Amino acid sequence: MKNNRIGNSLKAVLAFGVIAMSVIACSEKQDAPVVEEEVVEEVAETPVDAPQFNDAQIAHIVVIADQIDVDYGKVALEKSKNEEVIHFAQSMVSDHEQIIKSATELVEKLGVTPEDNDLSKSLLEGQQTILEQFKGLEGAEFDKAYIDNEVAYHEAVIGAVKEILIPSAQNQELKQALTDVMPLLEHHLEMAKMAQAKIQ
Amino acid sequence: MKVWSLGLMALWILSCQSTDKEAVNTVVQEEMNSKSEVKTSTLDTIVIEGMQFKPAEMTINPGDTLVWINRDIVMHNVTDDPKEEWTSGDIAVGETWLMVPTSDVEYFCTIHPTMKGKIKITK
Numbered sequence: 001m002k003n004n005r006i007g008n009s010l011k012a013v014l015a016f017g018v019i020a021m022s023v024i025a026c027s028e029k030q031d032a033p034v035v036e037e038e039v040v041e042e043v044a045e046t047p048v049d050a051p052q053f054n055d056a057q058i059a060h061i062v063v064i065a066d067q068i069d070v071d072y073g074k075v076a077l078e079k080s081k082n083e084e085v086i087h088f089a090q091s092m093v094s095d096h097e098q099i100i101k102s103a104t105e106l107v108e109k110l111g112v113t114p115e116d117n118d119l120s121k122s123l124l125e126g127q128q129t130i131l132e133q134f135k136g137l138e139g140a141e142f143d144k145a146y147i148d149n150e151v152a153y154h155e156a157v158i159g160a161v162k163e164i165l166i167p168s169a170q171n172q173e174l175k176q177a178l179t180d181v182m183p184l185l186e187h188h189l190e191m192a193k194m195a196q197a198k199i200q
Numbered sequence: 201m202k203v204w205s206l207g208l209m210a211l212w213i214l215s216c217q218s219t220d221k222e223a224v225n226t227v228v229q230e231e232m233n234s235k236s237e238v239k240t241s242t243l244d245t246i247v248i249e250g251m252q253f254k255p256a257e258m259t260i261n262p263g264d265t266l267v268w269i270n271r272d273i274v275m276h277n278v279t280d281d282p283k284e285e286w287t288s289g290d291i292a293v294g295e296t297w298l299m300v301p302t303s304d305v306e307y308f309c310t311i312h313p314t315m316k317g318k319i320k321i322t323k
Contacts, residue, residue, distance in 0.1 A: 091311050095274045098293070102273060180273055183250040187312055194314070 053117065053168045059107045060114035061123070061165065062178070065157055066096040066103070068127045072153075075134050076146045085143045088195045092150070092188065099181060106177055119160075140199070147196045154189040161185065241265060246317065248272050248291070253307075253317035260301070261322050268297045274311075281308040281316060 053061065069092050076089035107114060130149060137145050161178055169175035242264045247254045249271040260266065268278050270291045278297060279287040287310070288297040301319050309315040 094311065098274045180250075183252075184272075184274060187251040187314065190314060191312065 055169060055171050055174055056112050056115035057117040058165050058169055058174065059103065059112050060116060060120045062103050063100055063114060064120040064123050066100045068123060069153065070096045071127065072146065072149065075131065079142050082143045082199060084195050084198050085146060088191055091191065095184060106174065110171055110173065143199050147192060147199060150192040151189065151196055154185055154192055158185050158189060243267060245269060248276050251312060251315060253315060256316065257318045259320045259322060263300065266299050266301065266319065270295055276309045276311060278307050279310050281306045
């Protein structure tokens with residue numbers, strides 16, 4: 001029963017990753033365009049077959065993805081009594097709130113209005129499923145579900161930022177901001193895996 | 201008073217520097233008391249970026265001042281590892297923190313515990 005609940009939780013959170021991978025898979029089915037040799041370098045920098053989100057949609061995805069992890073962290077801070085989990089959750093809330101602030105400042109500077117899209121909608125739907133499942137868990141069972149979810153969520157987000165959002169971004173400042181956030185996300189994943197090993 | 205002078209001088213020098221992300225070594229002349237004796241000490245810079253202290257290991261001379269500059273995208277701190285006997289407190293994005301180590305130091309960021317650094321002082 002416990003494993004089943006956690007399994008469902010992971011499936012829901014991985015929806016982000018599955019959607020991301022589906023978009024990549026669909027784009028890979030497209031025939032590669034014939035390009036002149038002299039423009040190959042430019043194509044390599046901005047792949048024509050990259051899944052396309054415009055900058056306004058990317059801005060929305062970034063803010064939603066960060067806010068979701070802030071929300072998960074706040075639930076953990078309310079429910080958990082495990083020092084390792086509490087420390088991890090505090091870092092997630094603090095870091096992702098700062099990223100939201102920076103992202104908001106950047107989109108204001110760029111004059112971009114974040115735009116709702118299928119990926120951000122799917123993220124929010126996935127969040128509702130996870131939060132519902134968190135409600136029914138307490139103690140060590142909750143701690144394990146929260147940390148397992150954080151590992152899966154960060155893996156999915158890292159894949160989406162790297163494979164979809166960075167290649168799609170048109171504005172160079174936005175593209176650089178997405179690139180700059182990668183070490184933080186990878187560090188969070190490492191922290192989540194360390195916490196996962198400690199509470200098993 | 202001397203410490204304040206050194207700190208102010210260090211910050212003035214930092215404000216004059218370019219945004220070069222490489223660690224920099226700047227010689228600061230510290231006026232010693234009212235005599236004309238002048239002693240030089242070094243201001244060594246550790247840049248925090250990409251979730252790392254750069255350089256992660258540094259050897260300095262006794263009396264040298266270290267400055268950590270947070271050029272990352274989130275807040276960090278510099279804290280004694282592992283006893284947490286001293287800490288910089290939060291170093292916000294774009295801010296700096298100064299320290300004159302009196303012995304070898306191992307430190308980490310409590311917010312991101314896998315971020316670690318070492319300072320060795322030459323004998």
